[in-house]
Amino acid sequence: MAGAEPTTTGPSAAGPSAAGPTAADIASLRAALNGHLLVEAGDMAPFLVDYRRRWTGRAIGVAEPRSVAEVQAAVRWCALHGVPVVPQGGNTGLSGGSVPDASGRALLLSLRRLDRVRNVDPSSQTLTVDAGVTLQRAQEVAEEAGLLLPLSLAAEGSCTIGGNLATNAGGTQVLRFGNARDLCLGLEVVTADGELWDGLRSLRKDNTGYDLRDLYIGSEGTLGIITAAVLKLSPRPRAKLAALVAVPTPAAALSLLGLAQAQLGSMLTAFELVSDTCLTLVLRHVPGTRAPLEPRPPWMLLVEISSSSDEEAAQAALEALLGEALEREYCSDAVVSGSGAQFEAFWSLREHISDAQASEGATIKHDISMPVSAVPGFIETMGTELARDYPSLQQVVFGHLGDGNLHYNLSPPADGSLDKPAFLALEPVLNRRVHDAVAARRGSISAEHGLGVLRSAEAARYKSPVERALLRSVKEALDPRGLLNPGKMFASPEDSNP
Numbered sequence: 001m002a003g004a005e006p007t008t009t010g011p012s013a014a015g016p017s018a019a020g021p022t023a024a025d026i027a028s029l030r031a032a033l034n035g036h037l038l039v040e041a042g043d044m045a046p047f048l049v050d051y052r053r054r055w056t057g058r059a060i061g062v063a064e065p066r067s068v069a070e071v072q073a074a075v076r077w078c079a080l081h082g083v084p085v086v087p088q089g090g091n092t093g094l095s096g097g098s099v100p101d102a103s104g105r106a107l108l109l110s111l112r113r114l115d116r117v118r119n120v121d122p123s124s125q126t127l128t129v130d131a132g133v134t135l136q137r138a139q140e141v142a143e144e145a146g147l148l149l150p151l152s153l154a155a156e157g158s159c160t161i162g163g164n165l166a167t168n169a170g171g172t173q174v175l176r177f178g179n180a181r182d183l184c185l186g187l188e189v190v191t192a193d194g195e196l197w198d199g200l201r202s203l204r205k206d207n208t209g210y211d212l213r214d215l216y217i218g219s220e221g222t223l224g225i226i227t228a229a230v231l232k233l234s235p236r237p238r239a240k241l242a243a244l245v246a247v248p249t250p251a252a253a254l255s256l257l258g259l260a261q262a263q264l265g266s267m268l269t270a271f272e273l274v275s276d277t278c279l280t281l282v283l284r285h286v287p288g289t290r291a292p293l294e295p296r297p298p299w300m301l302l303v304e305i306s307s308s309s310d311e312e313a314a315q316a317a318l319e320a321l322l323g324e325a326l327e328r329e330y331c332s333d334a335v336v337s338g339s340g341a342q343f344e345a346f347w348s349l350r351e352h353i354s355d356a357q358a359s360e361g362a363t364i365k366h367d368i369s370m371p372v373s374a375v376p377g378f379i380e381t382m383g384t385e386l387a388r389d390y391p392s393l394q395q396v397v398f399g400h401l402g403d404g405n406l407h408y409n410l411s412p413p414a415d416g417s418l419d420k421p422a423f424l425a426l427e428p429v430l431n432r433r434v435h436d437a438v439a440a441r442r443g444s445i446s447a448e449h450g451l452g453v454l455r456s457a458e459a460a461r462y463k464s465p466v467e468r469a470l471l472r473s474v475k476e477a478l479d480p481r482g483l484l485n486p487g488k489m490f491a492s493p494e495d496s497n498p
């Protein structure tokens with residue numbers, strides 16, 4: 001598997017079945033799963049390649065449990081036979097965490113069929129769902145109950161609640177509601193030896209020891225299999241508006257953010273920064289799109305506000321903000337959504353950036369975060385340096401400015417002057433440049449996409465020996481034989497590029 005890192009707490013200590021399971025063993029797994037097991041290459045293929053088609057693995061089978069008992073049975077079988085388990089939800093992860101390595105020794109455990117909505121409690125404002133429920137379905141169920149599940153990302157039609165929690169997903173409303181961790185009150189988890197931890201509590205307050213829920217959230221399938229979650233809902237806003245705003249620089253955008261936070265308070269739901277290069281790619285590759293602001297500014301903001309009062313009040317608040325921002329020269333132009341369709345069209349421009357970049361050719365992506373105040377300086381310095389050293393590369397910079405999270409991406413030259421292998425050969429050195437600059441600002445090299453195999457070695461490089469030792473002791477305590485998603489998240493700094 002390209003990019004796979006060696007397993008450091010690997011299955012070598014597994015013992016009894018180091019030679020691999022026999023046909024009789026596989027038959028016992030099939031029986032334990034009540035037949036919900038795929039072993040034909042053609043059936044397994046879609047599960048064994050990641051969303052970006054960057055990592056392809058092999059597996060002894062793909063388990064598709066329909067119940068928690070079947071998940072437990074599969075994990076117990078793996079523990080008995082020393083077989084690694086790779087959990088997978090919607091397989092939309094961007095760091096290669098959801099596919100096995102090329103050894104062919106692992107069982108792929110797809111949670112997608114575990115998809116019951118267990119309970120909606122409007123009084124407690126909670127929703128309890130199986131791990132395989134898609135984010136979109138969970139949003140719809142909340143909506144039917146007159147409430148809001150405020151987690152939103154472009155992959156919501158396919159990604160699952162289990163995957164969202166295993167990666168601690170972010171998305172577009174973190175500024176107002178927090179990330180997946182902030183929206184989870186309780187978890188149910190199958191442990192490495194197949195036991196069930198019932199932590200499905202819906203408590204807002206619970207100080208009774210270490211928070212196991214917080215350990216499992218963001219653990220990318222390396223500590224346990226999430227089978228269900230209690231999610232925190234919010235009242236549905238009565239009005240939602242979006243504005244596209246022309247800003248001259250990221251520094252001006254930051255000033256506008258401060259003004260918006262001061263004037264709008266909790267009405268401010270999203271604050272997204274988009275460079276004109278991103279818009280160019282969207283206009284080039286996504287049919288039916290057009291530039292919303294003329295003349296085209298170098299940077300554009302997508303500002304969303306939501307309000308529990310009526311639409312006029314929301315509109316007045318947004319227009320007052322934009323009026324003052326224009327006066328202070330933080331922005332030069334703005335357009336406010338005049339209908340639901342226009343609101344969707346504004347967001348569609350933002351949400352199509354990744355696909356448009358993929359249509360442009362190979363991509364080099366950096367999902368980074370830093371203190372919000374450091375973002376303009378980072379963009380300015382890094383942008384100038386990369387333009388000087390790699391003048392033909394397209395800098396595709398966008399992100400959640402309100403969270404200090406940038407997608408600092410690069411595309412090959414638009415004129416086709418660099419072929420894919422030559423472009424991708426630059427990746428290690430570009431990663432080092434970008435990530436060293438992030439580390440210098442006490443930032444993170446993976447803000448919302450997790451480490452998977454993509455960033456595990458680099459993360460080891462940027463974390464201190466003390467932090468690495470603490471993390472490893474957690475892994476060894478909860479998965480002593482290293483059977484849960486081996487090779488993900490943990491690697492040694494020596495494996496890091498260049």
Ligand SMILES: Cc1cc2nc3c(=O)[nH]c(=O)nc-3n(C[C@H](O)[C@H](O)[C@H](O)COP(=O)(O)OP(=O)(O)OC[C@H]3O[C@@H](n4cnc5c(N)ncnc54)[C@H](O)[C@@H]3O)c2cc1C
Pocket residue numbers: 051086087088089090091092093094096097098111131152153154155158159160161162163164165166167168169170171172220221222224225226227354448449452485488
């Ligand atoms: C177009 C697009 C836009 C995206 N936008 C965003 C964004 O704005 N913000 C963001 O944060 N992410 C984004 N992502 C990344 C991705 O959608 C999220 O990481 C999502 O949370 C993954 O969910 P999934 O169900 O697809 O998980 P998968 O991809 O299947 O798995 C991801 C990781 O979680 C583990 N895992 C999955 N299910 C379980 C489980 N039940 N128990 C234990 N471990 C499990 C896997 O082993 C793997 O390590 C985007 C992806 C795409 C394709």
